[in-house]
């Protein structure tokens with residue numbers, strides 16, 4: 001183990017990386033994006049992006065990190081390409097922005113745990129009232145940021161590894177149980193159909209870029225999280241098979257969450273287009289129907305586990321700007337963690353107020369051609385998730401393929417994976433990083449920005 005600390009085992013790395021990837025993105029965001037994106041058609045596009053584009057980018061990020069043992073900014077310098085530091089800086093910035101609103105939603109999840117413990121299932125009928133209470137929701141957000149700060153300040157292997165190894169399996173088992181239960185409800189079939197039977201006419205440009213943004217967000221890609229993780233990985237580990245396992249785990253859990261949610265949504269007669277409130281409006285009624293004792297037990301456990309899943313993600317989000325500040329500005333780690341976390345909490349205040357508490361932030365911007373205003377939090381998410389992350393992914397692919405060079409990538413991956421060079425997977429990763437990712441990601445990035453922010457449709 002180097003002085004920066006390191007993972008105690010390969011399983012430790014996979015568990016921690018999967019812990020970062022699995023979070024609100026899978027259980028809160030994925031179902032509502034599917035709901036707004038027309039159902040199964042969105043799921044299909046998301047799967048294609050996750051495996052064909054995101055997976056090679058993940059391998060590239062881990063390899064850069066392991067090679068350099070640096071944060072995403074320092075990594076580019078260490079490889080001898082100082083100008084490319086800008087990609088790392090974009091990543092640090094994206095991390096700050098994403099964590100600023102992610103922490104707000106994590107606070108909601110934690111708040112719902114408290115409500116469920118008290119048996120307050122009615123909260124589901126007044127989600128808007130819940131999020132408008134900024135003192136309460138702000139308090140939950142503060143608790144959440146404090147928890148994140150304490151874990152990150154204890155260092156990497158101590159905090160993240162232990163928690164995710166125990167809690168992830170419990171969450172999966174619980175969701176499996178809920179999936180089976182959801183199938184028994186009235187009208188479950190309509191939900192399953194919506195979720196699994198694709199209507200290809202629903203595949204539009206916005207569905208494509210939302211699915212792409214969702215894939216990057218859910219896999220924690222495009223901003224150097226995996227460069228940071230990679231910097232703690234041992235040379236004996238197989239990067240490719242680790243990336244396969246992490247991708248499968250993350251996608252699998254998102255799919256499971258959708259399979260559970262849509263029967264619930266349809267059985268309650270709710271619209272699948274409910275947006276960020278979808279799980280928060282749907283689940284309390286489901287738990288209530290289980291009866292007071294079981295409902296409180298299952299409901300509070302579910303939201304507690306969701307909070308832990310979010311915590312392993314907030315930890316990885318905070319880690320990127322912190323490791324940058326520690327390595328580049330030579331500030332002591334403990335101090336850096338508190339400073340960065342405090343700053344991000346403050347940056348998150350407009351997001352905190354943008355779900356009912358403040359009229360201004362709740363109707364922050366009206367896009368060209370849109371009939372409704374977009375709230376601040378959603379707006380920031382559009383910029384960070386659907387624009388910055390795919391752009392970051394494209395730049396990382398271009399960097400590896402054309403600047404650092406594939407031969408160096410292959411040499412790095414070959415350590416821990418004998419026989420990689422010349423294999424089919426090497427050829428695919430090379431092809432994806434050279435052609436597929438740069439072309440598709442840049443193309444969609446340009447179309448996204450024009451369409452969403454300027455209302456210009458080229459096609």
Ligand code: TRP
Pocket residue numbers: 020021022023024025026098216217218219220221222223225313314316317
């Ligand atoms: N992937 C996490 C989720 O799905 C969120 C997350 C953690 C993230 N680290 C990230 C997203 C880095 C983008 C980049 O909940």
